[in-house]
Amino acid sequence: MLTFFVEIKCALGKTYDVASALAEAEIASEIYSIAGNYDILAKFYLEKDADIGHFVGQKVQTIPGIVDTRTIITFKAF
Numbered sequence: 001m002l003t004f005f006v007e008i009k010c011a012l013g014k015t016y017d018v019a020s021a022l023a024e025a026e027i028a029s030e031i032y033s034i035a036g037n038y039d040i041l042a043k044f045y046l047e048k049d050a051d052i053g054h055f056v057g058q059k060v061q062t063i064p065g066i067v068d069t070r071t072i073i074t075f076k077a078f
Contacts, residue, residue: 018063
C-alpha cells in the first residue's frame with residue numbers, strides 16, 4: 001500500500017464543507033483540521049501500482065471549495 005498525506009487549502013469559510021465532502025466520498029482514511037498555511041490534512045492509502053498524482057488531481061482537487069493542495073509522499077512508518 002502507498003501511504004500519503006495531502007494538505008488542503010480551502011476557500012474562506014469552506015473548510016467544514018470540504019472536510020464533509022472528503023468524508024462523504026470515503027477516499028481518506030483520516031481527516032484533520034490544522035493551523036498554518038493549509039486548513040486540512042488528509043491521510044490516504046492506495047494500492048502499490050496506483051498513480052498518486054492522478055488520484056489527487058481527479059478525486060481530491062475536484063472537490064468544490066479546495067483552492068490548493070500539497071501532497072506529502074511517505075516512505076516508511078516507524
